Amino acid sequence: MNLTVLAVDDSRTMRDMIRLALVQAGFTVHVAEDGINGLEVLEGLEPDAIITDINMPRMDGFGFIDAVRAQDDHRATPILVLTTESAPELKMRARNAGATGWIVKPFDPIKLVKALQMVAG
């Protein structure tokens, strides 16, 4: 199924890898390099799911999720958080900010696709 995904990460490598994994799975991928840029790209876009990093310049992942959830259109858009830490408190923080789920970096492309399908169909 063709999902449209917005991926926000400040690392070009990570963006490339996400894009590669998802394009191979037939997804449409939009990328942004930080929270602010992510909100700009989100404008006029109706992604089936959003992936975001936490540590980013200008606006971090928590701020980005907050801002996305504040938009009526995206109250229920699934948001997956990319995190290197598997520490429970970070997951909780992400969830409190409104994240749907999380993906622990380094991610396996197949699992990333699967996780997206899990939350976004």
Place this chain on the structure above:
Amino acid sequence: MSDPMDPMAEIRASFFIECEELLEALQDGLNQLEDGGEDTETINVVFRAVHSIKGGAGAFGLEALVRFAHRYETVLDEVRSNRLVPDHEALKLFFQAADHLSDLVRACRDDQPLPEETSAALLDELDKLLGDQTEEEVQPQDFTPLGVSLDLPGLSDLDDAADGSDPIPCWTIHFKPAFELYETGNEPQMLLRNLCALGEAEVSCDIGELPGLLDLKPETPHLAWTIRLTADVDEAEIRAVFEFVEGLCRLDITRDADPAAAPEAAAPAPMPDAAAEPGDPRPATPSPAPEAAPKAGSAGNSSKSVVRVDLERIERLVNLVGELVINQAMLSQSLESAGLSPHSDAMNGLEEFQRLTRDIQDSVMMIRAQPVKSLFQRMSRIVREASAAVGKEVRLITDGENTEVDKTVIERLADPLTHMIRNAVDHGLETAEARKASGKTEEGHVRLTAAHRSGRVVIEVADDGGGIDRQKVLETAVRKGLVPSDAVLSDTEIDNLLFLPGFSTAGKVSNLSGRGVGMDVVKTAIQQLGGRISIASERHRGTTFTISLPLTLAVLDGMVVDVAGETLVLPLNVVVETLSLSSEDVQMLRPGANVVRVRGGFVPIYDLGAMLGYRPVRTDFTGCIVLLISLDDGHRAALVIDGIQDQRQVVIKGLDDSFYRAPGIAAATILGDGQIALILDPADIIAGNGPIRVPDRSLKEKRADHG
């Protein structure tokens, strides 16, 4: 891995490029921290740089890199959250860790053996900063959201059931979402569908709590589900489906004791009931869709999008553009000789062509240009290492990091510059005690600057040390037989002795700069780049080495002149003006040494024809044309020529490969008519032929150096 078609190899390569950028940001950030930058964003940038390197390294399984970056990151996180205030020593360690991180990155990139010992030592140091906190090792954790086996569940399950050997477990799952489940964008429908994908499922919706329409609050969850799942999975796999909603729902999972229930449920699957509305169960693994999605256009937002190009291709382009310039020159020459009117279409078109050629040339040169920043950062590392080796506190101050220079020049500057920086730290700066005694700060300063100046790049290495001990230099030179013992040398000439092969001032050879490489090697390296190096030194104040380089190694704006029937090219940027001499302009100081009066000042005259050996020395300069040139060091000179042909761009063709380095000759070029002309290096000519200076033996020594 080297397969160019492999997209992962591409990304891996771009990861290492990104690493270089991150390492640069890391260096910058640390420098700012060192300068007492209170900005919280600075430590964030530093942290993120290490964090991103770790993230990427994890993706490529570079475990040593991940391990080191993780520990480094942990310490930085302490700083970030104000639990640790880095002192001078800690910052020094951060710099070392950054250096080591870049070593690791490069070792990983080039598949070189990793410097494990340094890693271990630095990790220990970092741990000390953390104090007693014990840090768990990071395990590259796998994310296991779904325990889906790749077999089609239905088929294999049925087979198993038929065998009857191992009855498929049957689970009953009660699932009641809480408000927060919806708030975080989770969707029961998805969860149920994922659950159905595990095996045969029967889903029923419990609408018992659903109030009447009047009392219904649309955002309050009322529904609950009961799922009877027959699947060869364990409880953990079922829980994994609910991983994201753990704590956001009530979830009871029980295994049915009665295996008899299995066949019932395993009967040709009644699709889960409408309340869950799962649609058609999709295959558990995504089928790679051939209709690849269009790439996002938003990538264009990135201000620094980069294309990697093989350097060879650029070289080819540069050469082709060089040919284009020559071709264009030939064309304009033949059109001119065809006697076309300057207002004809052909001539107008040619003018446009000329402009385009120049634009193309500039653009191509820009591709090769890089800021010297990366080079400077390498030097700051050299300073750190060198100062640690000789036990001096040294601070490197850099300026003009964004000055752009041809990539080849940058690469070939690294070695000579390294040597000069080491020299500055080792020999240039005094010991802390000596500095204190002479009223200086204990911390020595080395200043590294780059700037564009009159079409060239000028790089300076300056220290605030003791300056050159000229007495000692002269003694050494005499002892080594480089100059006669009765030589009388000016300060500049003594300073220049440092560049003689076989000269080394260090009374004792330290393990740092005394490696048998002298300043003569530095000078040769600079000259091979078409550059010059000079020294200015003041006792007790310090020494400054100035390197002046051409912006590019490929083209030159030149003035084409005639000398004794030969066509020569001079770099246009040194030419200040042209004069026609009359007899009263010229004053003879003594035979062979003349000066010309220019605007109230006197400028020495150099007879190019004689200096290059084309003809005997002139005695009468009346009616001659001279080019007044001004050099980087502020010296002015008047070069006598016979005539000026043109100003034009010429393509530089190196001679060093085929010939020896001729004094005064920088390179050659091919002119529009196919004729070959030599490109002169005026500063070199004048340095080698000083009619004004005292012609003693030391001068011959210097000339030998150029030869």
